[in-house]
Amino acid sequence: MKTYKAYCFDLDGTVYRGKEGIQSAVRFVHRLQEKGLEYYFITNNSSKTPSQLQQALGDIGIETDRSRIFSSAITTAKYVAQNYKEAKVYMIGSEGLETAFKEEGITISNESEVDVVVMGIDRAVDYMKLAKASMAVQNGAKLIGTNEDIKFPTELGFLPGNGSFVRLVAGVAGVEPMFIGKPSPVMLEVIQEEYGYDKEDMVMIGDNYDTDILCGVRFGCDTIHVNTGVTSTEVALEKDAIPTYCVADLDEVEL
Amino acid sequence: MKTYKAYCFDLDGTVYRGKEGIQSAVRFVHRLQEKGLEYYFITNNSSKTPSQLQQALGDIGIETDRSRIFSSAITTAKYVAQNYKEAKVYMIGSEGLETAFKEEGITISNESEVDVVVMGIDRAVDYMKLAKASMAVQNGAKLIGTNEDIKFPTELGFLPGNGSFVRLVAGVAGVEPMFIGKPSPVMLEVIQEEYGYDKEDMVMIGDNYDTDILCGVRFGCDTIHVNTGVTSTEVALEKDAIPTYCVADLDEVEL
Numbered sequence: 247m248k249t250y251k252a253y254c255f256d257l258d259g260t261v262y263r264g265k266e267g268i269q270s271a272v273r274f275v276h277r278l279q280e281k282g283l284e285y286y287f288i289t290n291n292s293s294k295t296p297s298q299l300q301q302a303l304g305d306i307g308i309e310t311d312r313s314r315i316f317s318s319a320i321t322t323a324k325y326v327a328q329n330y331k332e333a334k335v336y337m338i339g340s341e342g343l344e345t346a347f348k349e350e351g352i353t354i355s356n357e358s359e360v361d362v363v364v365m366g367i368d369r370a371v372d373y374m375k376l377a378k379a380s381m382a383v384q385n386g387a388k389l390i391g392t393n394e395d396i397k398f399p400t401e402l403g404f405l406p407g408n409g410s411f412v413r414l415v416a417g418v419a420g421v422e423p424m425f426i427g428k429p430s431p432v433m434l435e436v437i438q439e440e441y442g443y444d445k446e447d448m449v450m451i452g453d454n455y456d457t458d459i460l461c462g463v464r465f466g467c468d469t470i471h472v473n474t475g476v477t478s479t480e481v482a483l484e485k486d487a488i489p490t491y492c493v494a495d496l497d498e499v500e501l
Numbered sequence: 502m503k504t505y506k507a508y509c510f511d512l513d514g515t516v517y518r519g520k521e522g523i524q525s526a527v528r529f530v531h532r533l534q535e536k537g538l539e540y541y542f543i544t545n546n547s548s549k550t551p552s553q554l555q556q557a558l559g560d561i562g563i564e565t566d567r568s569r570i571f572s573s574a575i576t577t578a579k580y581v582a583q584n585y586k587e588a589k590v591y592m593i594g595s596e597g598l599e600t601a602f603k604e605e606g607i608t609i610s611n612e613s614e615v616d617v618v619v620m621g622i623d624r625a626v627d628y629m630k631l632a633k634a635s636m637a638v639q640n641g642a643k644l645i646g647t648n649e650d651i652k653f654p655t656e657l658g659f660l661p662g663n664g665s666f667v668r669l670v671a672g673v674a675g676v677e678p679m680f681i682g683k684p685s686p687v688m689l690e691v692i693q694e695e696y697g698y699d700k701e702d703m704v705m706i707g708d709n710y711d712t713d714i715l716c717g718v719r720f721g722c723d724t725i726h727v728n729t730g731v732t733s734t735e736v737a738l739e740k741d742a743i744p745t746y747c748v749a750d751l752d753e754v755e756l
Contacts, residue, residue: 372627377660384658397673403639405632406673413672414665418652 247491247499250468252443253278254434256452257289257299259475267306268474270495275308277501285314286437290393290427290457292319292366295342316437318392318427319343319366323350324436325426326390330361336382338375338411339366343392358382365415366392367408376415383419393427428452429460434467451496455482455489463487472496502746502754505723507698508533509689511707512544512554514730522561523729525750530563532756540569541692545648545682545712547574547621550597571692573647573682574598574621578605579691580681581645585616591637593630593666594621598647613637620670621647622663631670638674648682683707684715689722706751710737710744718742727751 255261261271278285287310289299296312303310316324319339323346326333334355337344343366347354363379383389395407409425416423426432434450437443448467452458453475459482462469471489473479479492493499510516516526533540542565544554551567558565571579574594578601581588589610592599598621602609618634638644650662664680671678681687689705692698703722707713708730714737717724726744728734734747748754 369628373624373661380652380661381658397635403636404673406628406635406669410669410672414661414669417665417668418659418661420659 249283249501250449251284251447252437252441252449253283253285254437254448254450254462255285255287256428256450256454256458257287257302258291259453260451260458260472261287261308262302262306263475265302265305267308268495270497271472271474272307274496274499275310281501283501284441285310286316287314288316288321288428288433288437288461290318290395292317292322292343292392292427293340295345296320316433317346318433319346321433321436322364322366322390322392322426323347323352324440325432326350326352326362326364328436328439330388333361334359335362335364336360336379336387337364337366338368338371338379339364339392340368342366359385360387363387363389363415364392365390365408365412368411371411376411376418379415380418383415383421389416389419389421389423391423391425391427394423394425394430395427428457429464431461431465434461434465449490453477455485459485459489460487462489470496470499504538504756505704506539506702507692507696507704508538508540509692509703509705509717510540510542511683511705511709511713512542512557513546514708515706515713515727516542516563517557517561518730520557520560522563523750525752526727526729527562529751529754530565536756538756539696540565541571542569543571543576543683543688543692543716545573545650547572547598547647547682548595550600551575571688572601573688574601576688576691577619577621577645577647577681578602578607579695580687581605581607581617581619583691583694585643588616589614590617590619591615591634591642592619592621593623593626593634594619594647595623597621614640615642618642618644618670619647620645620663620667623666626666631666631673634670635673638670638676644671644674644676644678646678646680646682649678649680649685650682683712684719686716686720689716689720693720704745708732710740714740714744715742725751725754 327350391412394409397404450462451470455477468490471492582605646667649664652659705717706725710732723745726747
């Protein structure tokens with residue numbers, strides 16, 4: 247396997263499972279660090295702040311800068327900063343999403359005339375917020391969702407996910423929303439834009455074909471599927487666009 | 502045109518426009534009353550109570566019993582009473598919808614184990630209510646929406662309609678919802694069940710092809726399209742299933 251300049255890792259199912267580190271992945275990141283190669287963590291989990299994600303990685307033995315961590319919340323804020331200069335933004339979402347925007351110097355507005363409507367999961371979403379978002383999009387604002395998950399599992403069953411509410415607003419306003427989280431290629435685009443890599447120098451590593459591998463495929467870089475999580479190697483190899491490499495775990499990858 | 506036993510009227514665009522009566526329709530109802538023929542008013546408007554609808558008809562010169570008025574809210578309550586004996590119901594909706602259920606003697610429950618989840622437009626809907634509805638449907642409850650409107654127009658633009666929220670819950674729970682409002686045939690089915698008509702003795706009269714006429718077509722009774730509202734006669738005649746009769750207004754219909 248060739249050596250890349252930038253290794254982009256999914257987290258859950260690739261680097262850790264819950265609070266437990268996947269040791270082959272931890273060893274792989276250590277090897278990258280020893281060789282001075284660059285690595286990034288990209289996750290659709292926007293309920294954890296960058297500090298919490300940094301802490302979770304530290305807990306399994308991976309010391310890393312916060313700047314290497316791209317949650318869908320952080321990436322959404324960076325994407326808006328990169329593409330909509332001085333944008334006024336109406337937001338539905340958690341405190342973490344609001345913090346990410348403030349850190350990029352973006353103004354959150356409560357007016358009906360805004361440039362962008364951003365939606366992340368919000369357990370306090372209500373009719374008024376959805377009506378306001380729908381109106382703003384009808385008035386011409388771009389609709390961006392941190393992720394497109396229709397639902398997410400809990401012990402009691404599935405709860406409504408952010409994608410359900412984004413699709414509701416999109417349906418009322420009659421637009422197609424844009425999503426930042428994988429499998430959208432935007433997270434890799436933002437890393438490329440921020441650090442100036444060529445696509446052939448980047449590789450996307452993940453366990454979930456439908457999010458991680460498709461994200462790399464849509465972006466147009468190489469992909470490494472690891473058999474440590476959601477999608478089995480067998481299933482990954484049945485897809486139309488198969489991963490560039492399939493490995494049992496990252497111990498198999500030489501640097 | 503044959504004489505029917507039961508004349509079922511849409512309201513807005515057929516009997517009145519806003520506060521103004523459509524005089525040919527008012528005269529037609531008076532002729533039905535003189536001949537002793539039966540008539541019913543069926544409307545997707547669930548924001549008005551039966552008393553308010555009765556008042557609106559009175560204001561344009563049509564005196565009628567409340568029992569002849571079938572809003573989607575009332576019909577939803579009647580449908581549940583007819584089809585789910587002693588049902589426990591979880592409800593998202595207006596006070597009007599709750600009143601309709603109480604009048605049918607149906608218990609509204611706040612438990613997670615219910616037989617039916619009923620959803621009508623609720624300007625105070627929030628994440629908790631939608632999560633609870635989603636869980637109840639996953640636990641086996643039937644999902645029923647008063648109407649399937651994705652959005653509705655206001656002076657400022659479109660606002661989210663009840664159908665948007667019903668589809669959200671259906672998507673999370675992985676079910677197909679049932680809708681009561683036209684073009685679903687349920688409103689005509691409930692009248693048939695309550696009064697014991699044969700389909701060939703019923704006729705559905707309306708201005709809107711996509712709601713009124715399709716409701717009659719799906720139910721399987723004759724239909725009369727009036728050219729006094731949303732759909733023009735020309736457009737109605739271009740459809741696959743054309744109305745049984747098309748008239749400029751109800752003065753054309755002899756009894």
